[in-house]
Amino acid sequence: MTIKILISVALGIGVGYFVLPSWVFSYTDIIIDIGLCALLFFVGIDIGKQKDVFVKIKNMGFKILLVPLMIITGSIVGSILGGLIFKMPMNESGAVGAGLGWYSLSPMLLSSYSNELSALAFLSNVVREIMAVISVPIIAKKIGYIESIAPCGATGMDTLLPVVSNSTDPQTTIICFISGFICTIAVPILVPIIIKL
Amino acid sequence: MGLSLLLYLLLLIAGGIIGYHDLASEKLQSKLGKIQTCCLLFLLFIMGIRIGLDENVVSSFFTIGFKAIILGLFSVLFSVLFVKLVKNFIIGKKEGKTSDN
Numbered sequence: 001m002t003i004k005i006l007i008s009v010a011l012g013i014g015v016g017y018f019v020l021p022s023w024v025f026s027y028t029d030i031i032i033d034i035g036l037c038a039l040l041f042f043v044g045i046d047i048g049k050q051k052d053v054f055v056k057i058k059n060m061g062f063k064i065l066l067v068p069l070m071i072i073t074g075s076i077v078g079s080i081l082g083g084l085i086f087k088m089p090m091n092e093s094g095a096v097g098a099g100l101g102w103y104s105l106s107p108m109l110l111s112s113y114s115n116e117l118s119a120l121a122f123l124s125n126v127v128r129e130i131m132a133v134i135s136v137p138i139i140a141k142k143i144g145y146i147e148s149i150a151p152c153g154a155t156g157m158d159t160l161l162p163v164v165s166n167s168t169d170p171q172t173t174i175i176c177f178i179s180g181f182i183c184t185i186a187v188p189i190l191v192p193i194i195i196k197l
Numbered sequence: 198m199g200l201s202l203l204l205y206l207l208l209l210i211a212g213g214i215i216g217y218h219d220l221a222s223e224k225l226q227s228k229l230g231k232i233q234t235c236c237l238l239f240l241l242f243i244m245g246i247r248i249g250l251d252e253n254v255v256s257s258f259f260t261i262g263f264k265a266i267i268l269g270l271f272s273v274l275f276s277v278l279f280v281k282l283v284k285n286f287i288i289g290k291k292e293g294k295t296s297d298n
Contacts, residue, residue, distance in 0.1 A: 008238040012245015017252075025250045031243050039236040040205050042229055044212020045221055063287045070279040078275025082268045097272045104237055107244060115251045120261050120268070122244065127269030139277060146284050150276040188205055 009122070032108055039104075047157075047181065064175055068182040071150050072190070075100055079124075092117055095195040099125040100153030100183045101132060101160075109191040121191075128153065132160050140167040149176045154187050156180025 016024075079097020080090050096117070099106030103125035107118040132151035140148035145168040152160035157180030165173040215221050221229075 004234075004238060008241040009245040009248075012242040012247075013249035014245075015242075016246035016249020018249075020246060020250060022250055025247065028243055028247050028250075032240060032247075035236055035240045035243065037204060037208050039233060039240065041208040041212040042233050042236065044209040044214075045216035045226070046212075046229060046233070047209075048213035048216020048218075049226070051217060066283045066287055067280060070283050071276045074276035074279030075272040077279070078271035078273070079268045081275070082271030085267060086264055088264075093268060096268050100272075104240055104244075108240070111244075111247065115247065116261070118244075119248050120265055122248075123261060123265035124268040124272075127265050128272055131269060131273050135273065143277070143281065144284060146287065147277050147281050150280040151273045153272075153276065 068179040091197045096121045098190040101128040102154040137167040145172040154183040
C-alpha cells in the first residue's frame with residue numbers, strides 16, 4: 001500500500017509538472033472535494049459496521065479516552081517543538097502535527113492555506129505512518145502495549161490496527177481501534193482550528 | 198472551510214448509519230476496501246498534480262523532506278511519551294491485564 005501511495009503521488013507530481021497547463025489547478029479543488037466526500041462516506045459505512053464499538057467504549061470506561069487525548073496533545077506539542085528547529089510559526093507546525101498520520105486528509109485541509117504547508121503535512125504524516133509501522137512492534141516489546149498505540153494516531157483504526165493486534169493483546173487492540181476512531185474524528189476538526197490560531 | 202467540514206462530517210455519519218443498519222448491499226460491502234483504496238489513490242494523484250503544478254513546492258522539495266522527517270519524528274516521540282505519562286492512571290486501577298511486556 002505504501003508503495004502504491006508513493007507511486008500515485010509521484011505520478012501526480014510528474015503529470016502536474018510536465019504535462020498539464022497551469023489553468024487546470026483551479027479545477028483540482030472541486031475534484032478533491034468530491035473525491036474526499038466519497039471516501040468519507042465509505043469510511044463511515046466501515047465504522048458503522050463495527051456495531052459493538054460504542055458498547056466497548058462504555059465497558060472500558062472514560063479513562064480510555066485519555067489515550068487518544070494524550071496522543072493528540074503529544075503529536076501537536078512534538079510537532080510544534082520540531083517546528084521550532086526550523087523557526088516555523090506554531091500554528092503551521094501544530095496543524096501538521098494535528099494530522100495524526102492521516103496523510104490523505106490533513107494536506108487537503110491545508111491546501112487552501114498554502115500548498116507548501118500542504119505538501120509538508122502530507123510528507124510529514126506519511127513519514128509518521130512509516131515510522132509507526134516500524135516502531136509499533138518495538139515499542140510494544142520494549143516500552144509497553146498502551147504506548148505502542150501512540151505512533152498510529154488516526155491510522156490506529158485501519159492501516160495500523162493489524163500491526164498493533166499482531167504485537168499486543170486483544171484488549172490493547174480494542175483500545176487502539178477506539179483511539180484511532182477518536183483521532184480520526186479529531187483531525188478534520190483540529191487542523192482547521194489550529195491553522196487559524 | 199466550515200461548510201465543507203460540515204459536509205464531511207454529515208457524509209461520515211450518513212455512511213455510519215448505513216453501515217450500522219446493514220443498508221449497504223453485500224456486494225458493496227465486500228468491495229468497500231477496494232473502493233476506499235481507489236478513492237484514496239485517486240485523491241493522492243490529484244493532490245500530486247496540485248503539488249506538481251506549483252513550482253514553489255517542487256523547487257523546495259528537498260528542504261521539505263528533512264522538515265517532514267523531523268516533524269513526523271517529534272510527533273511520534275511526544276505522543277508515545279504523553280501516553281506513557283498517563284498509562285498507570287489508565288490501567289493501574291484496572292486489573293492490570295494489559296501486561297507491560
